[in-house]
Ligand code: SAM
């Protein structure tokens with residue numbers, strides 16, 4: 141057993157070199173990392189997992205990210221857009237089943253019609269749940285005015301993954317043009333935080349060209365940005381995307397999986413009181429992948445409550461799990477598996493990250509001092 145790893149895990153702050161060493165731990169050493177992360181989770185956010193009912197309401201997307209199966213350039217996808225009624229039914233399902241929160245996710249659109257529709261859906265979602273459902277949205281890069289409009293309408297958390305905090309790597313996985321601009325994405329994250337959203341970001345792990353250094357920098361980026369939530373998962377190649385041609389550069393799926401668990405565990409130790417999601421992509425590699433993430437620091441799970449008929453068309457990567465199961469089935473099996481992982485479920489609670497409350501308090505104090 142490496143004394144070096146034991147020493148690193150005793151520190152209260154990791155430098156880049158520490159993180160790289162932790163990412164390279166062997167099977168025996170990584171158990172120490174995972175145990176430490178679980179202890180930190182227990183002491184700072186509690187052994188409790190919160191549900192966010194995921195509604196992937198449309199796969200129509202104006203963008204062309206090189207890795208994503210529903211990119212605009214993939215002409216072999218059957219496009220769908222749920223009706224307002226279907227979306228609200230899913231919201232009601234989450235509320236009736238005590239999920240506490242929902243996530244609205246879709247391809248990226250910035251047109252006026254889309255923006256207004258989301259605003260109305262947010263207002264109605266609150267109305268049919270007596271103001272009680274918590275709403276996270278993940279609808280890509282939008283103008284500050286749009287983010288403000290949706291915040292006022294009832295959304296209070298936003299997920300916008302930076303995908304990679306390294307600009308050069310970002311442009312290896314996105315076209316380099318106005319629609320896929322790294323600085324615009326960064327600015328969008330700043331705007332979300334400024335408006336008052338609980339702000340979440342994340343990266344894909346195991347991308348072609350990605351190094352341990354990149355991943356260490358990603359974790360340091362989350363810390364420097366002071367995010368409230370992180371959702372990061374393994375990159376899974378999709379045959380009908382441009383990035384598929386780089387598949388020979390990829391780590392085997394199992395290694396991408398372990399690397400993701402390590403990233404989650406290190407992040408939990410670095411940012412003790414944030415929310416960390418167990419990404420659905422983990423389940424595509426290992427049937428109990430998300431539960432394994434819960435044991436090493438994650439505390440959010442996003443059961444898919446999209447009406448089953450449309451799930452097969454929201455394939456960001458192939459072998460996406462649970463595409464044939466109804467929401468009920470998913471929920472029941474999930475509950476049993478989470479209890480086995482040792483966590484309780486925060487039924488009916490929003491489960492906001494304690495980090496957010498502290499950040500808000502700090503901001504308020506600073507503003508008062510400026511008065
Ligand atoms: N369109 C919005 C956006 O891009 O922010 C939200 C939906 S997008 C499908 C949600 C996330 O899916 C992206 O942030 C990306 O990290 C992830 N994703 C896309 N393709 C993936 C792939 N092949 N493997 C793993 N994750 C993928």
Ligand code: SF4
Nearest residue numbers: 201203205208211247
């Ligand atoms: Fe569209 Fe999001 Fe996929 Fe990029 S990752 S192509 S924005 S759905």
